[in-house]
Amino acid sequence: TQLLEQSPQFLSIQEGENLTVYCNSSSVFSSLQWYRQEPGEGPVLLVTVVTGGEVKKLKRLTFQFGDARKDSSLHITAAQPGDTGLYLCADNTGANSKLTFGKGITLSVRP
Amino acid sequence: KAGVTQTPRYLIKTRGQQVTLSCSPISGHRSVSWYQQTPGQGLQFLFEYFSETQRNKGNFPGRFSGRQFSNSRSEMNVSTLELGDSALYLCASSLDGTPIYEQYFGPGTRLTVT
Numbered sequence: 105t106q107l108l109e110q111s112p113q114f115l116s117i118q119e120g121e122n123l124t125v126y127c128n129s130s131s132v133f134s135s136l137q138w139y140r141q142e143p144g145e146g147p148v149l150l151v152t153v154v155t156g157g158e159v160k161k162l163k164r165l166t167f168q169f170g171d172a173r174k175d176s177s178l179h180i181t182a183a184q185p186g187d188t189g190l191y192l193c194a195d196n197t198g199a200n201s202k203l204t205f206g207k208g209i210t211l212s213v214r215p
Numbered sequence: 216k217a218g219v220t221q222t223p224r225y226l227i228k229t230r231g232q233q234v235t236l237s238c239s240p241i242s243g244h245r246s247v248s249w250y251q252q253t254p255g256q257g258l259q260f261l262f263e264y265f266s267e268t269q270r271n272k273g274n275f276p277g278r279f280s281g282r283q284f285s286n287s288r289s290e291m292n293v294s295t296l297e298l299g300d301s302a303l304y305l306c307a308s309s310l311d312g313t314p315i316y317e318q319y320f321g322p323g324t325r326l327t328v329t
Contacts, residue, residue: 137317146219146305146320147258192258202248202271203307203318205258 106131108193108206116212120182125209127176127193134196136176137203138167141190183213217242219308219321227327233294236324240287240308246270247289248318249281252303261304264289265311293326301328 107130117123127136135154139147151160153169153176160167164187166179180187190210194203220239228234240247248271249261260273264283281291287308293300303325307318 139320144322144325146307146322149317149319152317194258202260202263202273203250203258204260205250207257 106195106197106204108195108204110191110193110206110209112209113207114210114212116214117183119184119213119215122179122181123183123211124177124179125191125211127178127206129174129195131174133169133173133176136169136173137194137196138176138178139192139194141192141208142188147190147192183211185213185215187211188213219306219319221304221306221321221324223324224322225325225327227329228296229329230296230298232296233292234296234326236291236293236304236306236326238289238291238306238308238321240289240306241319244308244310244319245287246309246311247283247287248307248309249289249291250305250307251275252305252323253301258305261291296328298328300326302326 109128111126137152138150141147151167156171156173158169164181168177190208192205192208194205222237246265248263250258252258261275262281263271267283278294283289303323305320305323307320309318
């Protein structure tokens with residue numbers, strides 16, 4: 105059974121700071137997705153990465169996929185209060201839309 | 216295009232009762248998956264339906280069941296509710312047929328069992 109570990113579990117920073125969070129898998133990812141979930145809402149897909157070494161940017165968010173496709177990082181530049189939420193990584197095992205999720209990283213950005 | 220909708224948004228039930236949750240996928244999406252989210256276990260896959268057939272199932276007891284209708288709308292049923300069933304139940308729809316199954320989630324149904 106694949107295990108996804110995310111770190112750190114909790115992060116509280118000041119507006120304007122930079123941060124990096126991580127997602128590591130016990131096995132090679134099929135395709136890695138990052139989601140953000142705000143309180144009382146469902147997760148919203150941020151990005152999907154497939155190729156080892158791939159880097160994708162979404163405004164102030166930079167997603168990097170490890171060369172061996174077993175790890176990923178999310179870097180946020182100049183964090184804003186609107187970035188507050190639960191960041192989840194997930195792997196599609198290729199088995200008909202089943203996603204395996206990590207426990208998530210709770211990010212709080214203070215004004 | 217309207218997003219995934221789930222009803223009801225909040226539900227309070229008593230132990231031993233049963234409950235039915237509803238999900239309407241994005242128009243054109245044929246795959247619907249259900250997840251349970253709790254603080255301790257995080258998001259866990261329950262099952263997935265495609266064209267009215269269950270294609271994939273997670274490791275949950277038989278008290279959890281679902282179905283999908285011809286219009287792709289899906290329902291999830293939990294019988295003989297237990298306190299541990301208190302959770303946010305999320306539905307996600309997917310276009311299917313795409314190389315990567317990107318899923319779009321609804322806002323969830325918050326179930327509280329007392």
